[in-house]
Amino acid sequence: MDDTNQFMVSVAKIDAGMAILLTPSFHIIEFPSVLLPNDATAGSIIDISVHHNKEEEIARETAFDDVQKEIFETYGQKLPSPPVLKLKNATQTSIVLEWDPLQLSTARLKSLCLYRNNVRVLNISNPMTTHNAKLSGLSLDTEYDFSLVLDTTAGTFPSKHITIKTLRMIDLTGIQVCVGNMVPNEMEALQKCIERIHARPIQTSVRIDTTHFICSSTGGPEYEKAKAANIPILGLDYLLKCESEGRLVNVSGFYIENRASYNANASINSVEAAQNAAPNLNATTEQPKNTAEVAQGAASAKAPQQTTQQGTQNSANAEPSSSASVPAEAPETEAEQSIDVSSDIGLRSDSSKPNEAPTSSENIKADQPENSTKQENPEEDMQIKDAEEHSNLESTPAAQQTSEVEANNHQEKPSSLPAVEQINVNEENNTPETEGLEDEKEENNTAAESLINQEETTSGEAVTKSTVESSANEEEAEPNEIIEENAVKSLLNQEGPATNEEVEKNNANSENANGLTDEKIIEAPLDTKENSDDDKPSPAAAEDIGTNGAIEEIPQVSEVLEPEKAHTTNLQLNALDKEEDLNITTVKQSSEPTADDNLIPNKEAEIIQSSDEFESVNID
């Protein structure tokens, strides 16, 4: 009580909300009237007691410290966590990413952005409820760097970078199937097919990463969802086709909507489906015949070996007639043919390595030579698989016809490539790199050959059964041609100047380059002659043979006589190549008016097939 002051005051006046108090020592105090007793009025005497309330003061400070502690622990301790970005699925042209739910702590979200190769590509809308994103329109077999950046009022938090690579055309592991109305045995077949191609587990509802919708018939809620999401709705045979071809196939032609009669085949299982494919292959028998004719023409274009080939052809023609008279010998002849086909495949796989680069680069649309180089290995694997299939089929007598049919399919590939190459010539021309130029030259040569072959075919006789047999005989002759070519190359290499040998010692790769150069030296003169043949009216066959033989000998002699001028020769060859481009254009123009009606549908078919391949890539 010692620190308490007590005194009496009198109320001098009560005004609006304020009272005027007067102490005995005449201090004037303004005092809120609300604090006075209710019955106080002017003239009243009030007792006032004033002391320091230290306990309450301490309590106030303690309470304040508690509040500050609460604020600090709530808002000053924990930061948001960086987002966790993961890959959900990757296909040839698209990627589906997902991330864990965001941990914001007490911060407020400002934005969530997806970065690809350090460039912002997507601003996620509804970041708190969205946990995945799909990016389309990507390139085949390409690496991408992704990161997710979380921007909040407590700072910016980027996720770890992840590197993702899109798939190759032959990689089917990115297929994500959602099923609709399926009959039981088709469902079982689908399960096994998915396991065989190592695709992703089957979905029963459409998701963001669904790539294909497989069903036996239209209808159902998931079917409608797939339609709305623009997912291709296909039959089971689509996957079987992908499996048999070992690569992603264009979806056109497999849409379930376009097959009203598909329900009739509901009972087909995987084996039956394969058998059902056989008639389709038979339906395309005519095309292989045309291909065989093209191959025959190509063979006839190579004059130095033509004499030998003609001899072979004559003997081949004799064999069918003799076999006809002796029925017992026919099976043996067929068996021999199958063996030759197998060996032919083996040889082709070895010799076709230089040609793989342009082929794979065109199909995959890869502009970078490195990518095209990588693609060579998968191609070889595919061919090896095909060879194995053939060897398996050989053991079955009834499958001999099947092996022949597939052999014809193999022949289709060389013929279809030129068309594709022609379409891509412009793209190749835009590539400034040396490899691009080399590919271009080879393409031009091949294109010229195909055009020339078509013309000669036009002048040929009508297609007959005997022609089919003769084309089969031509197949037998091809291995010999390849062997002879290799022999010629080895001779040239041995006869090469000392400079080439020294280069080989220094660098093994340069040996390959020399090999390529040799091929060009061999091929260029032939092309020149072919062009000259086209310009002239068609002379007698005998004269053609003689003229070609005479001209061919001269370049070889010049090369041997002047080895030191190899560089000069190369420069001249480059000039010739440029002239060839012009000649090729002329050839194309001249060939169009004289084209036979029978050839026009084939060209259109090839163009359509090529465009389908591009479309399939785009759609995927």
Next chain:
Amino acid sequence: MSDSFFKDIPEFLETRVNESLDARSKSIAQFKELGPPDQVNTIKVNAKNPSKEVGTYHFVSGVDASSSASLAAYLNTLSYSLDKSQQWFGKGNAWRVSHGVYCCYNVFSQVDVRVEAKIPGGVDTYAIDENGQKHIVDARMWTEAYMSEVLRSLLYSDDTNSRFAGHRRFNPIPNPDAELRFFEAAEQLFTLGYTLGSSSEVRVPTHVNNHLVRGIFAYLKQTCRYSAALNLFEKLRVSIPEVSVLLAELYLLMDHEVHAVRILHDSLLKQRMSASLLIVQVKFLISKERYDLALICAKRAVHASPSEFATWACLADVYLHLEDFKSALLALNSCPMYTYYERDAYPLPPSARAHLPFPVNFPKEELEVENNAQNGYTVSTEITDPYLARLPSPSLRGTFAKAYEMLTLICAKIGWDELLRVRSAVFVMEEEYRSLNDITEGNASPDQNEVAEESVAEEVVGLDKPETSVGSLPKNATVQSKRLCERWLDNLFMVLYEDLRVFTIWRAEYTHFKSQGLAYRKAPAEWEILGEVAFRLHHRVEAVEAFCACLESMFSFKAWKTLLIIYSEDNNIELVLTAIAKLTLYNYRWYQEYSPFLLEQMKNRIMQDGALKMKSILASTRLDPYILNLIHKLYFEWAIAFQIPGHEL
């Protein structure tokens, strides 16, 4: 005489040479704030007749005032403008600048620094004090002059209330090197910042609440260059612990709120009664919607600084969010209010002639609406409702404007009628109090005409007058349980009533005309006023409607500026860019190349959406190429120079 004017620089012709300079010298003692903009005086002589000379002047902001060389360089550029004119006319009768004076007010030392250049001749530098005496200008003086110049630019460039005619405005910090110099000067002068004064809402300037600090934060908001400020504040905090509050504010601005909370916590343990720290913490807690914690801190802030407006306004804001409107009004009533001071200016003698040329190659047709507006404005002035023109709310300033804004927020939440009821529950009005104590019954009866007029108004708008009838409570109970309403708050209620009356009448008329199928027409100036009324009362849809109607027939800077704010919050990118383009063009017409407000708006867009998208949208509009080049030069090149995040996207 017209030949003597600069080609593209505004200027005023003096009746007597150097009369404007003398007027400025006499007024130095009157400057209370940051001082007036720089003044440039020139004297030109005729080449043929040297005795014939004319004096002109103009104002400028944003020029580098860190040395006499930079100011002399500016004076030198004026000659180029004149030479171009000579080439243009191809006449022998040419004028040349013979004498120039650049005046820059140094607010720290309260002297007018002047650079006097004679052509040909030398450069003379001196400082004039309030008594007219000359002083030497040393390095320290130049630093102070430079900072004064930059602060005036940063804080006053967007001020449309006291706009000087013929005022050129440049960016005071055009590149990162200038930024470095700015922060170096800020570090040297930081301890003198409180001598500059502070905003009109602060009673006592402190180290952390003054014009210098406001300038620093104004710069930080328009750019995102925080590292220099971070270093500055960390360095200053060692010797001045109060700077912690600036550091916390900076971290919040940088969106590093966790760091800010930690700094606030550590600082409050040492400075337990710092109102500045508590106010920052309250604002943060409000943003987190933790109004319970915010209330505790706000109350403590009031106890820490009961004589500051900011603490009471902060408390009222918390009560507003808690929807405790009675307490909000009581807190508002307790706010100390301060007198508002206008920007420093001085009376100038009338000029003989004003020369305000268009910039070179300016697309005049873009502002053709403005030309029509100038004519239309004369016409619309006659038609404009004088009641609308005299609305009191636009003239509110400083603490009164802030209090009025809070009142409008309460009204927007609970409505006018409920607001009146809340007011009656907590306040006793002076008139009401006097009537209670008035013993005599001989009061003059109200005028009948006035009553009739009021009743008519009430019928039309359906609003009750703010006067409340005498309650039936006992006299003593009423007096003691209520608080006397401050006179200024009572006035604000009347101002709010006027705004509401205008808005309500407008909407009622609009609805009536619409139902009748009639065309509702108003003068453009009236549309502008209605839009501003709607915006003040937080009716955004109606505000946009009114502003768009105004812009159909008149260019209105106010309308475009408010629309820019609304579109920016709605995240309407295309309209935001259109508004920025219009405002930039208008500013450029009146020699303003620098606007912190527009720069901040564009910076926010670039950060959020990327510069590439901005350029694409601008390219898709049908704006004149002149405007596109202007925007590219003023904003996109600036974003590249300062590496604004998003400038490369």
